[in-house]
Amino acid sequence: MKILHTSDWHVGKVLKGQSRAEEHKQVLAGVIEIAHREQPDLVIIAGDLYDTAAPTPEATRLVTRALTALRRTGADVVAIGGNHDNGPALDALRPWAEAAGITLRGGVREDPAEHVIDGTTADGERWRLAALPFLSQRYAVRAVEMYELTAAETTQTYADHLGRIIGRLTEGFDEPDRVHLVTAHLTVVGAATGGGERDAHTIMGYAVPASVFPGTAHYVALGHLHRAQRVQGPCPIRYSGAPLAVDFGEQENVPAVTLVEVTATTAARIREEPVTAATALRTVRGTLAQLAEITPPEGWLRVYVREQPRAGLREEVQQLLPRALEIRIDPELVPAPGSGTRVAQRSGRSPRQLFADYLDSRGHADDGVRELFDELIEEVDH
Structure with missing residues (x-):
């Protein structure tokens, strides 16, 4: 079977006051075009469909239309909630999603069966997917334990709790003649952040070891970290990365989706497919005289000005570089705290x-x- 793995769309993102709605339309159109071309059996969206828990009607319209378009390619579509999403709100859309043939799992429910999804490809290959939306630490660890345990013990308790949940969801992964898959929205120890994630939910207190995933899984499709990467573990584990750089810290990332080909008896073959529709993010630096002489690169700009701060400096830079969204004094010129x-x-x-x-x-x-x-x-x- 073939799988298209994507995550961290962050639809509704506003960058330094600049709406990125048009970019998101183009990016998701690119993802849909890849799905039409590649004809996957299953599309997995591993969380953070939205950038905020209260998305605008425009953002909601864009996400639901994208999910519908992906389903119309003939693929099964499964999407889970991330830390930016409103899990209950996504779950409220489940009647619509089920009518459209789309599987949505916004939040973690008590019944494990809610998070185990079975399917069969058009060619008759059976698959099972354990789908785990983002689970915050305060829900994973009982409140009394948060006060009685040390920080290290609390971290370990969270990791242990996630391990128990995933173990429960993957209990049947030893069955032959079936492709076993996991999707989750979380941080794995040793993975590299993309540069624009929300720190509160990517710190080590939320990181779990790769050993929480079973060696019997054929592929683990992760979301949360925005850099596409493989994670060392007992089975193939991968972050697809975000298809659009959401902040200037991600300007070196290569936006992409991940394509996976796997059978019940063969190892997963994994490749990236770039998504190039979004406007590039670039950083330039220099004095006003130097900035006046450069040919501005294409894209949205972050400008580090090598001048002493003064009133009107921002306006002068903005006049030289109209596409500058972020203007700062070069950090090298700013005294370090406590110096x-x-x-x-x-x-x-x-x-x-x-x-x-x-x-x-x-x-x-x-x-x-x-x-x-x-x-x-x-x-x-x-």
């Missing part, structure tokens, strides 16, 4: 004095910034 600067004494001092101390500590010598602050203070006072 010998004294901490301002707050008691008995005015906001103007405290702000002046802050500017001095950061190397800001521009009087225009102080004047703007004074105007704000006057507005607040009156």
